[in-house]
Amino acid sequence: MTKLYTSWTEQLPELANIYLGYKASNPCSTLDHYPAPEAGIEHIHIHCLDMFGELCQKQCMNLVNCCIVDGQSMEYIPKCPGELFPAYALVCVGYLCPTHMEPQLAISLQSLELLHSLFHVAPAFGFQHFAWLLADMHKVNCGLFHSPVTH
Numbered sequence: 001m002t003k004l005y006t007s008w009t010e011q012l013p014e015l016a017n018i019y020l021g022y023k024a025s026n027p028c029s030t031l032d033h034y035p036a037p038e039a040g041i042e043h044i045h046i047h048c049l050d051m052f053g054e055l056c057q058k059q060c061m062n063l064v065n066c067c068i069v070d071g072q073s074m075e076y077i078p079k080c081p082g083e084l085f086p087a088y089a090l091v092c093v094g095y096l097c098p099t100h101m102e103p104q105l106a107i108s109l110q111s112l113e114l115l116h117s118l119f120h121v122a123p124a125f126g127f128q129h130f131a132w133l134l135a136d137m138h139k140v141n142c143g144l145f146h147s148p149v150t151h
Contacts (some may be wrong), residue, residue: 002125007085007100007101009068010028011085011087011088011100014088015086015087015088015091018088018091018092018095019109022092022094022109025040026094027048027107028110029094029108029110029113030094031050031093031094031095031108031110032074032076032093032094033041033148034075034076034077034078034093035074035076036071036076036077037076037122038076038078040081041078041079042078042079042081042083043076043077043078043079043102044076044077044086044089044090044093045074045075046072046075046077046086046090046103046104046105046106047074047098047104047105047106048073048074048075048095048105048106048107048108049105049106049107049108049111050073050107050108050111051067051108051110051111051134051137052110052111054106057115059062065074075106077089077093077095077106078093084098085101086101086102086103087100087103090103091109094108094109094110095107095108095109095110115127115130118130
């Protein structure tokens with residue numbers, strides 16, 4: 001656990017700078033999509049989640065191989081040569097990973113910003129409620145959890 005903490009602590013100042021640069025140039029957190037690897041460029045192949053995926057799908061209809069289904073996509077995120085931490089490349093294009101090394105999943109900053117806003121206007125709204133909302137939006141069964149939202 002100490003190694004995990006140390007690694008995130010090491011990355012935090014640079015991640016904050018990258019995020020601030022990303023927000024300054026892209027205040028709406030509109031995602032860039034990379035449905036296919038670019039020749040000669042290092043990349044991270046990762047499963048990306050974005051609750052606004054259906055909206056993004058309409059924006060990238062003209063891209064070949066763009067596959068966004070129910071807010072999920074597989075992306076080839078470009079990475080700078082020699083870049084040690086994958087989180088840097090992910091934040092540059094609008095995603096955040098939950099692990100510091102070798103992430104398998106990335107969540108869009110836009111989705112996390114919505115969650116943050118919900119916490120401000122409805123402090124009783126929790127992570128479980130957000131999970132239910134996402135599951136209901138994408139018609140996915142929550143498994144063991146009962147979703148109070150029904151159609």
